[in-house]
Amino acid sequence: MVIRLHNSLSRSLEELRPLRPGKVTMYHCGPTVYSSPHIGNFRSFLFADVLRRFVEDQGFEVTQVMNVTDVGHLTLDDIEGGEDKMEAASRKTGLTAWDIAKKYETEFHDCQKALHVRLPHHMPRATDFIHEMGEIIDDLLHKGVAYERNGNVYFEVAKFPGYGKLSGKVLDELEAGARVAVNEEKKDPRDFALWKVDNKHQMQWDAPWHGGARGFPGWHIECSAMSQHYLGEQIDIHTGGEDNMFPHHECEIAQSEAHTGKRFVSIWMHARHLLVDGTKMSKSLGNFFTVGDILARGYSGLELRYALIRVQYRQTLNFTLKGLDEARAAIGRVNGARQRLVRIRDGVEPPGSDGIDVAVAQANDVFTAAMSDDLNVSEALAAVFEFTGACNRTHPSVAGAKAGLSAFARFEDVLGCFGPEPVADASSAAPAELLALLAQRTAAKKAKDWALADTLRDRIAAAGWKIVDTATGPRLEKA
């Protein structure tokens, strides 16, 4: 099936047509590792994970890169103002900037694991790519689209006519915005820094091009350098949060395209901000949650994952603690149905005779159509619940149970929020001979041979088991 994704650049749905047939390259703007990752960050990272999983599900080979920003992300988005976030955290905590970065990078990886993220193939650190950034800066200087002032290097926006095409910000707006921090050095207030001369910061390097001054790179240039290193000059999909669109992604496009002369990204995708209790998450409002905060409240990584992916990435998602309880119930409902199918498949519970091929095919079709429609996870989940209900209403044969379980396994493979296949509860694993008696009793009841049915029940009871009648048929439990 054709996968359609919303391209922020064209502002329309576009078919995913990778540059190389069958292979998709993805780059995701990753974490800035100066504090604990919060759930808003992870809405965007989980969207990227679900995107990758579904594209793989559709038979593409995906190469996924997510950077780790451990230098150069200033405390203000305007790169001329503010302090490097790592340095600011260092000043507050007394740890070195390098230790801060290491500590929070480890914490980020722990959160990825806790939230069942399929790890990107490469997660490079910006500080390991200073040389590659220098090569691009050097090239931009030689091409005359960047200039140096007192050791600082700026990208000259006027030399790149496409600037503003992603965010749609018009020239006047950009100028007005940039005037907030007037910098006399720059030719144009919109110009942004590629390299900042500095000898005070803990993280500083000799400029990696001839004749440059000691300092540190700007934030934007790292993504241009690392995506090119791992994925080549042109990539299929680039994602980030909506706040990355301007200035970060606009600047990435300018640098990369001025450098290579080619279109940098085919499809730009941006996840919407997460709201918490109906408003923007902030520490002062008391609605700010790190991933660790939620896990410490006793919710599982699967439950948090479910709560963060359940709404399509471009729609407003309002996160609440009540939503986590709903996530728990929803996952429990799905896994209850899965466990029953496991019991039937494994002979713990007597099989019925229903085939469920039609329900399986229907659920897979609806699921695929929803996900192909710009990753409509809420509709895909609706298909999973519909299928859960269909399974519970039937009494499947062993083959039916197997087919049902493989459908659930696929939904789990794409969404990752239900967990591995449940095991048949060991305490309910009745011996095969008793299951045979149970099947005989069911047949006797059907034939209205009540005396035989009672005898069989007594024999089962004598062996220490009792019959529990459920909506989906009788089950044996230890008495």
Ligand SMILES: [Zn+2]
């Ligand atoms: Zn980036």
